[in-house]
Amino acid sequence: MISPGKRPNLTVKLSGVELKNPVMPASGTFGSGREFEEYLDLSRLGMVVTKGVADVPWKGNSTPRVAETYGGMLNSVGLQNPGIEHFIREDIPFLQTHDTRIMVNIAGRSIEEYVRVVRVLGNQPVDFLELNISCPNIKEGGVAFGTDLDMAYQVTKKVKAAATQPLIVKLSPNVTDIVAVAKACEAAGADGISLINTLLGMKMDIKTRRPVLANTFGGLSGPAIKPVALRMVYQLAKEIKIPIIGIGGISTWEDALEFILAGATAVQVGTANFRNPRVMMEIIEGLENYLKEENIDSIEELIGAGHESKEENPC
Amino acid sequence: MISPGKRPNLTVKLSGVELKNPVMPASGTFGSGREFEEYLDLSRLGMVVTKGVADVPWKGNSTPRVAETYGGMLNSVGLQNPGIEHFIREDIPFLQTHDTRIMVNIAGRSIEEYVRVVRVLGNQPVDFLELNISCPNIKEGGVAFGTDLDMAYQVTKKVKAAATQPLIVKLSPNVTDIVAVAKACEAAGADGISLINTLLGMKMDIKTRRPVLANTFGGLSGPAIKPVALRMVYQLAKEIKIPIIGIGGISTWEDALEFILAGATAVQVGTANFRNPRVMMEIIEGLENYLKEENIDSIEELIGAGHESKEENPC
């Protein structure tokens, strides 16, 4: 019960760190926040998650890098980024001028590359590391780590050993058994799991009779994929003990709530930012109103509340 | 070039059998055709694909069995069917009154169950068998066969040995490596591959704070999943020699054409039938017009035509 006059409590604890609220951008859809400053107040977000950064600059793939699909989109950016040094010089100081948590998304083609980035970030004022072992748009590394149990374990273990900050491992949905991959990462010391990255997809241009994307394949994101993402979060919630960040098609506060009920401690908003740069504000306000109307004191009460009670009490 | 006055040729050869055109319903979305007779002429279809049938009647899952999602839907019918005997008594005679090919979709929970159905069908006037090793809605069998390489190989081999008609194996997209599964089926003697079955997904009801589907999880279908389906068809086209039937979100002739360009010899239309019971007629007419306008003699020229030429000539 909310005491009269009190605002509902949106704070959540993620791997021991308190966030103002469970809403943050998904990596690669928000730059480092600068471009969104005109549209929203970064200090209102639970956290800012940066675009993927590697040890050296990456140029990414050729254009076209985007194709719209029914209720979703494909991208094949290929983790274009200016490298960790540039990132530390330009983006961290900018983010520090805002009262928000920082999660740095880390890209790599080999364990050594991931480890180098993490080491450099060791003494930086960042709150979380998000290890992207699930990008479908690069040939080596990337998704290979996220689809092989042993590799997922190895990369998590080595990166965790090098990391100062809590380590969230970001998983690919393009696997037969998401629970097994998550458990491997948990066993290797991950402090949390975020999922899903994009589903591998493609589109044909019937005029040219060729794939629309220069890269042929791309990552499918947006509301179209939400049911798959939600299912994976729900599956993991029963199987792992570390917290889950839900991602995939979240565009409204109702979507965010579905993920929280399924077991997510926090949520990331990706593609929806492209349609409405203020959408995260609307989601935060929507959750706040919901708690008020339902007379729920803290959003943490809802985490995982959507699991059938029969599972707690199997008979 | 089409000779003046000639209609473009929509016929395709599938595992040696000629179809009037490459368009057919996806299993489970068309009953056995009877319900659609009011809306379209079954004889115009390339083939009729029946709902999944098992050796004995199955009751399926509890309701609600359906939930709409953004650009798609979830179902958890769970292969409700009246069993092969009823099917042979009621449905085959009905279909025989139409001038169309018949593909029977086969459900099972064990290799023995599949084999029993196939044996009973051996002397029946059906043109194709479609082995469903990819239903996400039943606990045993079903998708387990489609996600394990060795099981996929074993079930295909044993069913093929028992089969009189050409055998199409229907694959699940919920796998890490679709190429490996398809190759296992090809090696085991499959005459063709159809894909994709539904993606495993779910939806939460934020009012009741419980999963919408009684079964918690369901299969995601509709335009939302098209990019994933198309990608898998494209990937397989380069890797297997047996023909591919493309399925997943096809709702327009342009969608069908994308799959054909990606390498599908034929296509199945599922969820789109629920929105528009005449949609397959529109797809067939659309393809015919396209061939006419583009002055293409036969649709077979387009199968796989969307693959980059660099792959044929790697340099």
Add this chain to the structure above:
Amino acid sequence: MEKKNIEKARILKNQALTPEIYEMVVDVGKTLDAVPGQFLNLYCKDGSRLLPRPISICEVDEKMGTFRLIYKVLGKGTEEFTTLKENEKIEYLGPLGTGFTLEESDNKEILIIGGGVGVPPLLELSKRLKGKKRVLLGFEKESILTGDFKKVAREVTVATTTGTEGIKGTVMDLLEEGEYVPDRIYSCGPKGMLKAVQAWARERNIPMELSLEERMACGIGACLVCTCKIKEGPHIEDWNYQRVCKDGPVFNGEEVVFE
């Protein structure tokens, strides 16, 4: 045989009856056949919502080719319907499903029991049924259509859970309190209500027809998502799934198996 197809209807009226319930009257531009209890599948224009919405036929003028539909704003689809303006078009398929059986006798005592948005299809039924018709209607707060029912029935009684209109309570309270001895019952409403009606009628051995609701995809009997359990033999396990959209929505109430 001419094949059926999705059709376009022109909207003659689309207005709120209560803050949550709307009335839509459409003109299909041709004569038609419809049985009370049948429904139309209405299509959303927004492509992100694929599935048609089943809405019961509240009234039909077969010669004029018009339908009256009453719908409650529940989610995104019905919300979209509220934005449609006069003379705009709406796409539909139907009439679909198996409606009520119309008994031909004039001196039968008929009891018609409706709850919430289960009330609308009972209006066309009440118009067409012969016999001495008594109507019990239950709502949460505000009643709808009572005036229309009064024109065609001998007696119309209303209950609301809030007590705003009629007696404070449910139709089951009306049923228990009135001393009804009908020859036949027709009912449509929430599952809980239908179950209670069934129990009441069974006890008294009164034949009944119940109209069920289930989530649908195709609406034409092909996909098997809308099943309900129907008794098929003497034993409790002797049931089979039937399709609400095609075999129903109206079933012989005696045979419906509620969980």
Add this chain to the structure above:
Amino acid sequence: MEKKNIEKARILKNQALTPEIYEMVVDVGKTLDAVPGQFLNLYCKDGSRLLPRPISICEVDEKMGTFRLIYKVLGKGTEEFTTLKENEKIEYLGPLGTGFTLEESDNKEILIIGGGVGVPPLLELSKRLKGKKRVLLGFEKESILTGDFKKVAREVTVATTTGTEGIKGTVMDLLEEGEYVPDRIYSCGPKGMLKAVQAWARERNIPMELSLEERMACGIGACLVCTCKIKEGPHIEDWNYQRVCKDGPVFNGEEVVFE
């Protein structure tokens, strides 16, 4: 600082100029700032189409708060736009991007070269630029906006590939045939055309600004899908990706690297 947001504009006009090209004039209900070469992101109403459509500002009345937009019907989104009626609302974000640089000199020789739907943004540019303006426009069949350009430029020449209007050929034919020695070139159009314009200008050492087109998602510089190659040093390998939506669409033509 007040935050920007998606806004609603009222449609004053939305009509076909040619069978494929439409003109839309919208009223945003407030004064505004816009630079020629900037674009608006227009939103589709149908939820199956998520991404906004970038459309260049053809003309703007900053005080009246109106935009004139010219769009070609290419796919589902622009098709949807054609159905919008007067007084309906359309949602948009913008103006977005970096537009043309407006030189302040009166006696410069300016050459403005446009092709297809690259022509519209050059109109507001032509209105605002000082100097002696010559305009070369290329189309497939039917020209658009030539009358408007004639009001603000010294000379307007048209080429169509079918020969229906102006000379039969492309703007490159116009460019090769006329004996132009401009001080500065501004151009917008298909990639092939821009590449040819760049080569022509480079040969003659004429500074230029080119407006590029690339498929976009966010339109505000965050997603990196809309990149183009921009020279960043003396060597041919010295290029970096820049964002067409934010760093452009207008770039110093000297630095654009075409494949």
